[in-house]
Structures are given as C-alpha cells and as structure tokens.
Amino acid sequence: MDRVLWTKDQVKLAFHLYCQLQFGKLHRGNPEIIQLAKLLGRTPSSLALRLVNMSSLDPAIRASGRSGMKNASKLDHEVWEEFHEDWERLAEDCDRLRQALEQSQPLEPLVTTADELGILDDFTGETRSVITQQRMKQNFFRRAVLASYQGRCCMSGLSEPRLLIASHIVPWSKDHANRLNPSNGLCLSAIHDRAFDLGFLTLDDDYRVLLSEKLQSSSDAFVVQTFHAIAGRPIEMPYRFLPEPAFIKRHRQEVFNG
Numbered sequence: 438m439d440r441v442l443w444t445k446d447q448v449k450l451a452f453h454l455y456c457q458l459q460f461g462k463l464h465r466g467n468p469e470i471i472q473l474a475k476l477l478g479r480t481p482s483s484l485a486l487r488l489v490n491m492s493s494l495d496p497a498i499r500a501s502g503r504s505g506m507k508n509a510s511k512l513d514h515e516v517w518e519e520f521h522e523d524w525e526r527l528a529e530d531c532d533r534l535r536q537a538l539e540q541s542q543p544l545e546p547l548v549t550t551a552d553e554l555g556i557l558d559d560f561t562g563e564t565r566s567v568i569t570q571q572r573m574k575q576n577f578f579r580r581a582v583l584a585s586y587q588g589r590c591c592m593s594g595l596s597e598p599r600l601l602i603a604s605h606i607v608p609w610s611k612d613h614a615n616r617l618n619p620s621n622g623l624c625l626s627a628i629h630d631r632a633f634d635l636g637f638l639t640l641d642d643d644y645r646v647l648l649s650e651k652l653q654s655s656s657d658a659f660v661v662q663t664f665h666a667i668a669g670r671p672i673e674m675p676y677r678f679l680p681e682p683a684f685i686k687r688h689r690q691e692v693f694n695g
Contacts, residue, residue, distance in 0.1 A: 443487070446534050447477050448516045453531040455488045456520075456619060457580035459587055460676055463488045476538040491517070495677045524617035528577050529570070578617050579603040585675035586624035592646060592667050595626040602630035606684040608692070619678035628663065636694040638664065640685050645671045649694045 443451075454473055455463070464470070465481035474484040490508040492498045494517045509517075520527045582603035589596045604625045607615060615621045625633060632638050637649045648668045652660055689695075 441478075443510075443512065445512060445516065447479075448487075448510075448512050449519075449527065449531055450477065450534055450538075451484060451487050452491055452513070452516050452520060453528070453535075453577075455491050456678075457577065457584055458488070459584045460492070461587075463492075476535070476542055487513075492677070497675065497677045497679045501676065521618070524615070525574065525613070528574055528617055532570075532573050574617055578619070578622060581617075581619040581678070582622035583624050585619055585622075585678045586673065587676065589624065589673065590626040590629060591624050591672040591675070592629045592670075593626050593663075594673070600627050601625070602627055604630040604633055606680060606688050608634070611691075615681075615684070618681075620681040621684050622678075623672070623680060624675075632664070633688075634692070636692045639689045639693040639695075640672065640680070641689075642682065642685070643671065644674065644680065644685070645669055647689075647693070647695070651694065 450473060454469060458467065458469065462469075463485055465485045467481075467485070470484050470488070471481045474481045477484065490510075491513055493509045494513060580603075583598070583601060588598060588601070590601060595601065602625050604623045605616065606621050606623060609616045612621070623633070629638070632652075637652050639647050641647055646667045646669065648664055652664050653668070655661070655664075
C-alpha cells in the first residue's frame with residue numbers, strides 16, 4: 438500500500454502533523470503518527486520518513502547542519518509553499534480532511550495532554566461552529582510553536598507546559614494572514630508572554646531581549662530576578678520556523694514601550 442503515490446491531500450495532512458510534533462517525536466512509534474498513518478492507508482514508518490524528509494524544506498533545519506533529510510518531493514515543496522501563503526486556509530482544509538477520514542474510519546481517541554490545549558479568547562455571542570473553528574486554529578498554532586521550541590520558554594527556559602503560551606509576535610487581531618504562521622510565534626512563559634504583549638519587552642534584530650525603560654529602572658526584586666537577568670541575552674532559537682525578522686521589527690515599532 439505504501440508504494441501507491443501520495444496524493445496532495447495526504448501530503449497536506451502529513452505536513453499539518455509535522456508542524457505540531459517536536460523533532461525528536463518524528464518516529465514510527467509516535468501514537469499520532471500511527472493514527473494518521475492508519476487513516477492514510479500508510480505504514481507508520483512511511484509516514485515518519487515523509488515527516489523527516491519535510492524537515493529539509495525549512496531554512497532553520499538546513500542552517501543547523503542536520504543531514505539525511507534531502508528527499509522532499511516536488512509535492513512536498515508545493516504544499517510547503519501553499520501553507521506559507523495561507524496558513525489559515527490550509528489549517529481549515531486539513532481539519533476538514535481529517536474529519537472526513539475519521540468519519541469513515543473511527544479510531545480510538547488519543548489522550549489530550551496539557552501542552553496540546555488551546556487558549557480561547559472570549560467568544561461571547563459567536564456560534565458554536567465559529568468557536569470550534571477558532572479552537573482548532575489556536576490549537577494548531579499553539580502546538581506548532583511549542584513543538585518548534587521543544588516545549589521551553591525561549592527567554593527563561595521554563596518547560597512546564599501548563600505555564601507556556603504560544604505568543605503572537607504581531608498580535609492575532611493585527612495580521613490575519615499570519616496569525617497561524619509559526620514564524621509569528623514565540624514560546625513564552627505566562628509572565629513573559631504578558632510582558633511581551635504589553636510592550637514591556639521585545640527583541641532586537643539579533644533576537645536579544647530588550648527591556649522597556651520602566652522595567653530597566655525598576656528595583657522590584659521580582660522584576661530584577663525575572664527580567665533584568667535576561668536583558669541583552671539572546672533567546673533560545675527554535676529548531677524550525679525561525680521568528681520572522683519583519684514581525685520582530687513590527688513588534689518593536691508598534692507594541693514596545695521603549
């Protein structure tokens with residue numbers, strides 16, 4: 438069955454999953470890979486290999502010097518480009534495709550862990566279907582960002598998933614085209630996420646932490662310990678989906694209270 442050519446829809450679903458898994462979890466024993474392989478009529482080994490080969494498309498992966506990931510197909514390239522042109526539409530497409538497959542092949546549900554839970558805004562007055570769509574989109578973005586940073590806050594190193602946020606560099610409401618783009622995200626602890634959103638800190642062009650004057654001048658013990666300690670330090674870079682420099686610059690210009 439694995440000798441049958443992959444369809445574009447199958448590659449979309451594979452890449453959708455690739456975005457949400459940490460690099461060390463791209464193996465045939467991963468329950469999520471096993472489940473999707475069953476839906477696609479593929480072996481877990483075949484799907485895992487496809488996911489690893491997709492890594493070669495990411496500039497961050499290539500820059501790291503990792504080898505053995507050079508077999509991405511023309512179709513992989515095409516799907517990669519489509520995702521980067523419209524992350525939201527592709528996420529919606531994959532959700533629809535996945536639901537159709539699951540309806541025809543009922544599977545045992547996987548256990549949802551704390552790090553996979555999305556964070557919802559206030560959807561008062563919106564329909565259930567809209568809420569469901571927003572949950573799906575936010576969950577995809579969260580998982581993609583946390584996986585890229587290996588589940589650690591890029592400023593503090595915190596690894597407790599219940600205290601981690603997939604923080605938008607350019608706010609969700611300000612750039613619809615990039616609100617699901619993992620390169621518009623940083624994995625931050627809840628306190629660093631809040632400070633970032635309020636403009637108390639940002640990054641320079643070399644991804645080093647910049648503090649606002651208010652934080653720099655504060656003598657509060659918590660501020661000194663939590664923020665002064667990271668001032669001027671570079672963040673821990675993700676292994677894929679590097680933060681887009683244009684988004685960082687926009688955050689400095691539009692959000693940062695220097």
